[in-house]
Amino acid sequence: MSILVAGGAGYIGSHMVKQLVESGEEVVVADNLSTGHKKAINPKAKFYYGDIRDRAFLDRIFVNEDITAVVHFAAFSIVPESMQEPLKYFDNNTGGMITLLEAMRDFKVKYIVFSSTAATYGIPETMPIKETDPQQPINPYGLSKLMMEKMMAWADEAYGIKFVALRYFNVAGAAADGTIGEDHGPETHLVPIIMQVAQGKRAELSIFGDDYNTPDGTNVRDYVHVMDLADAHILALKYLEAGNPSNAFNLGSSTGFSNKEMLEAAREVTGKEIPAKIAPRRPGDPDSLVAASDKAREVLNWQPKYDDVHDIIATAWQWHSTHPKGYDDRN
Numbered sequence: 001m002s003i004l005v006a007g008g009a010g011y012i013g014s015h016m017v018k019q020l021v022e023s024g025e026e027v028v029v030a031d032n033l034s035t036g037h038k039k040a041i042n043p044k045a046k047f048y049y050g051d052i053r054d055r056a057f058l059d060r061i062f063v064n065e066d067i068t069a070v071v072h073f074a075a076f077s078i079v080p081e082s083m084q085e086p087l088k089y090f091d092n093n094t095g096g097m098i099t100l101l102e103a104m105r106d107f108k109v110k111y112i113v114f115s116s117t118a119a120t121y122g123i124p125e126t127m128p129i130k131e132t133d134p135q136q137p138i139n140p141y142g143l144s145k146l147m148m149e150k151m152m153a154w155a156d157e158a159y160g161i162k163f164v165a166l167r168y169f170n171v172a173g174a175a176a177d178g179t180i181g182e183d184h185g186p187e188t189h190l191v192p193i194i195m196q197v198a199q200g201k202r203a204e205l206s207i208f209g210d211d212y213n214t215p216d217g218t219n220v221r222d223y224v225h226v227m228d229l230a231d232a233h234i235l236a237l238k239y240l241e242a243g244n245p246s247n248a249f250n251l252g253s254s255t256g257f258s259n260k261e262m263l264e265a266a267r268e269v270t271g272k273e274i275p276a277k278i279a280p281r282r283p284g285d286p287d288s289l290v291a292a293s294d295k296a297r298e299v300l301n302w303q304p305k306y307d308d309v310h311d312i313i314a315t316a317w318q319w320h321s322t323h324p325k326g327y328d329d330r331n
């Protein structure tokens with residue numbers, strides 16, 4: 001019996017695969033390596049190279065392997081890119097979910113844990129954000145993921161496929177043993193970009209906007225460690241296997257940090273100057289996104305181990321400073 005991790009070569013997926021393998025599970029990875037890295041896949045996992053929109057590819061996996069549950073990370077996730085190329089997001093993210101659910105229905109796979117996002121909430125009316133708050137995304141990325149959540153709800157209704165949607169806030173950090181980490185090409189996320197400036201690979205950090213409705217004017221986000229996120233997925237799988245109903249959970253730390261505070265924390269962790277300037281706003285950025293994550297703690301018994309953003313940044317710094325070229329396997 002195996003767990004299929006779609007997108008297991010990506011940043012979050014590869015950390016999930018590592019955690020699953022280390023907890024004794026048989027893992028099958030499906031990835032088209034469009035943004036992931038072959039070297040990020042744990043050697044104990046079985047790798048199928050292909051695209052989840054390709055039904056024949058999925059059939060090959062479901063025929064060859066005894067898959068009991070799917071963990072689905074295979075999606076594009078860059079907010080500004082989705083503003084430029086919305087159809088790319090509806091095709092890969094929303095479209096990929098159709099093929100995956102059809103294959104799950106036909107092969108009678110009953111459980112799916114899904115990477116959803118805080119971006120499904122849009123501009124929140126109250127903070128911290130609760131799972132029951134309105135989901136009104138303001139960018140195509142968030143909408144593509146909201147559509148995927150709703151598709152799973154109807155697939156549950158019609159075919160009995162049970163799902164857990166995990167709505168991530170801002171994921172950062174790397175495995176504590178330094179073996180895998182974050183490597184996007186091009187990089188757009190705040191923490192790895194700050195790391196690149198600390199390494200001297202970029203001249204300076206551009207902070208996108210300092211006139212937001214927040215205490216210091218820069219965007220506030222809620223950072224969660226990638227290994228804590230992986231733990232939550234394992235708990236979500238157990239929740240489904242115990243026969244519980246479909247559900248959605250926020251995954252964050254319940255504490256907000258502004259972009260300026262993240263920069264300061266990174267200066268403290270790395271001991272580097274990290275030059276920065278204020279740049280124009282980036283389209284699609286809400287002022288603040290902070291999670292109420294009590295539900296995951298109460299229902300899934302999730303207990304995040306990293307509660308200080310400095311510790312999260314320290315694991316990111318360990319990866320970046322020891323892997324200056326990332327995985328160095330662009331393809």
Ligand SMILES: O=c1ccn([C@@H]2O[C@H](COP(=O)(O)OP(=O)(O)O[C@H]3O[C@H](CO)[C@H](O)[C@H](O)[C@H]3O)[C@@H](O)[C@H]2O)c(=O)[nH]1
Pocket residue numbers: 077078079116117118119168169170171188189190191193205206207208209219220221259282285289
């Ligand atoms: O060079 C940079 C890069 C980012 N930022 C700022 O840093 C903050 C965080 O930006 P990221 O791109 O790191 O992350 P996002 O908040 O845009 O998005 C992340 O969180 C979202 C939900 O909140 C989605 O899940 C998405 O996939 C995930 O990448 C934003 O205010 C952004 O404007 C900068 O100031 N300079």
